[in-house]
Amino acid sequence: MKPHDIRPQPRNPEAFSNAHDFDAGIDDFDAVHGLFSELRSRCPVAHSNDLGGFWLFTRYEDVEHAISTPSEYTTAVQNVVPRVATTGRRPPLHLDPPEHTPYRRALTPLFRRERMDHWNTSIRGMARSLFSPLLAKGQFDVCRDFGYPLPAMVLAEFFGISAEDADRVRAIGNDFTIALETMDMEMIQKTSLVLYETAARLIEDRKANPRDPGVDPVSALLEMRHNGETLPEDGILGTVRQLLVVGIIAPTTFIGSMVIHLSRHPEHLALLRAEPDKIPAAVDELLRLYTPYRGFARTPVSDTTVCGREIKADEPVALAFTAANRDPEVFREPDTFRLDRQDEPPHLAFGRGPHMCAGKGIAMVMITAALELFVEHVEAFEITGPVPMTTWPEYGPLSVPVNITPVAG
Numbered sequence: 001m002k003p004h005d006i007r008p009q010p011r012n013p014e015a016f017s018n019a020h021d022f023d024a025g026i027d028d029f030d031a032v033h034g035l036f037s038e039l040r041s042r043c044p045v046a047h048s049n050d051l052g053g054f055w056l057f058t059r060y061e062d063v064e065h066a067i068s069t070p071s072e073y074t075t076a077v078q079n080v081v082p083r084v085a086t087t088g089r090r091p092p093l094h095l096d097p098p099e100h101t102p103y104r105r106a107l108t109p110l111f112r113r114e115r116m117d118h119w120n121t122s123i124r125g126m127a128r129s130l131f132s133p134l135l136a137k138g139q140f141d142v143c144r145d146f147g148y149p150l151p152a153m154v155l156a157e158f159f160g161i162s163a164e165d166a167d168r169v170r171a172i173g174n175d176f177t178i179a180l181e182t183m184d185m186e187m188i189q190k191t192s193l194v195l196y197e198t199a200a201r202l203i204e205d206r207k208a209n210p211r212d213p214g215v216d217p218v219s220a221l222l223e224m225r226h227n228g229e230t231l232p233e234d235g236i237l238g239t240v241r242q243l244l245v246v247g248i249i250a251p252t253t254f255i256g257s258m259v260i261h262l263s264r265h266p267e268h269l270a271l272l273r274a275e276p277d278k279i280p281a282a283v284d285e286l287l288r289l290y291t292p293y294r295g296f297a298r299t300p301v302s303d304t305t306v307c308g309r310e311i312k313a314d315e316p317v318a319l320a321f322t323a324a325n326r327d328p329e330v331f332r333e334p335d336t337f338r339l340d341r342q343d344e345p346p347h348l349a350f351g352r353g354p355h356m357c358a359g360k361g362i363a364m365v366m367i368t369a370a371l372e373l374f375v376e377h378v379e380a381f382e383i384t385g386p387v388p389m390t391t392w393p394e395y396g397p398l399s400v401p402v403n404i405t406p407v408a409g
């Protein structure tokens with residue numbers, strides 16, 4: 001099988017805008033928010049010549065409109081900033097409805113209520129088994145030792161593969177992500193190919209040994225019938241390839257961001273320990289404050305004007321969920337942690353519209369399990385070293401070395 005053959009459209013960069021309103025290279029944990037806040041007030045639709053040139057929407061209203069209106073903003077040309085032109089289009093993220101719909105229909109039953117009951121128990125067990133030895137040591141790296149292995153363990157169970165295979169996939173996924181961040185095209189191609197080969201092997205195995213499509217994602221895609229037909233082979237391959245890495249990096253960086261916040265606000269650990277029923281609201285509030293994606297992208301299907309800026313049909317637009325979620329037009333005291341936002345619109349950390357995160361349920365269980373463990377066992381986090389950051393399209397730390405003060409007794 002070959003990678004999905006829907007290729008990125010050729011573009012004519014000469015015709016593109018060359019206004020340069022901001023440098024995309026700002027990657028400090030707090031400076032990113034400073035930049036977004038300044039852009040939102042000075043220039044809510046901004047252009048940068050960095051990363052191949054792109055527009056940036058920073059207001060909630062503009063981001064929400066773009067993700068909810070695929071007839072105006074397509075995902076089939078460029079779905080992240082920076083653009084990686086060497087790889088094929090992978091469903092479901094890279095397809096617009098109605099082409100996109102059968103892939104989502106195949107995946108939806110995997111996240112139904114009974115399956116989520118299973119994940120609740122299983123992920124909590126995994127999180128505890130990872131965290132207990134770290135707690136005993138008192139000194140560890142939140143991302144490398146906890147935030148990174150946890151989604152890999154979840155991935156192993158999601159795909160029904162061995163822990164060793166999941167570790168290999170995770171390592172390749174990591175190399176792929178680093179290659180994307182450094183724009184190492186040779187490495188991008190090499191790692192992407194290995195991921196495609198892994199996906200192809202999984203598909204061959206499930207064809208020979210079908211599993212319950214309500215539990216196994218590959219079998220679900222193979223079983224799916226759309227207008228009486230099976231899904232195209234390259235579409236199934238692209239989907240499995242995407243699923244292998246799509247859920248790994250955001251939980252890692254977000255768990256790191258949560259700990260940076262808690263290291264600055266030990267009183268929030270104490271508050272949640274006293275009132276654990278507030279943990280779900282705290283998870284949502286932390287997701288709003290430290291939204292791990294700033295560079296999922298769309299392309300307008302025709303010339304358009306937003307906030308007075310003329311955007312041409314072919315020009316990529318990054319949707320800064322990270323910025324939209326701190327829009328003062330929508331959220332009171334947008335930079336402040338508050339647990340009384342019930343009357344405000346929901347945050348956009350998992351997107352909205354047809355491409356809204358398919359793995360949201362599983363991601364929420366992972367994040368909640370992590371916060372519950374921190375609240376139960378940690379009095380205070382002290383950050384003991386540098387905090388290197390991921391770059392576009394993500395936001396958040398890749399490493400957070402800490403010493404912890406455990407809860408007494």
Ligand code: HEM
Pocket residue numbers: 067075079092093094104158243246247248250251254292293296297321348349350351352354355356357358359360362363
């Ligand atoms: C904190 C963790 C996560 C965050 C914040 C997150 C966020 C997002 C966002 C914002 C999108 C929409 C992108 C767009 O509109 O262009 C998305 C899509 C997606 N996510 Fe997640 N995600 C997370 C974890 C996961 C996990 C664990 C999985 C898998 C188990 C997953 C699977 C997917 C898939 C398959 C899509 C594509 C959906 C589609 O195109 O229909 N995500 N995610």
